[in-house]
Amino acid sequence: MTKTKAEQKGASSAKARKGSKADDRRNSSTSKIAVKKEFTIDCTTPANDGIFDTQILQGFEEYLKERTKIGGKTGQLQDKVKIGLTDSKITVKAYVPFSKRYMKYLTKRYLKKKQLRDWLR
DSSP: OOOOHHHHHHHHHHHHHTTOHHHHHHHOOTTTSOOOEEEEEEOHHHHHHTSOOHHHHHHHHHHHHHHOEETTEETOOTTTEEEEEETTEEEEEESSOOOHHHHHHHHHHHHHHTTOTTTOO
């Protein structure tokens, strides 16, 4: 049995690509499957100490909704990111690639804006 030129070419190019970064990216399924990450910002300790009240917690939730940037656009969360407040915990559910460091950055920025950064560590 002899292989046609197209089959030989396909086999040789597959051998050359095996283990390459391009091959890994092509086979990755992150672009097709919804990534779900859930972050919880626990504000119970500052709320119990009297540093946070309900008005500050609601303001923090609104701040996150307004300032969170998805795909280079600020405040357009749609169904990609859900932000909710329950008791004194703020829950962020992301269905797109989203970093914990970005949530920490926004949290520190809000605390600095409200002049609470020095009270919390």
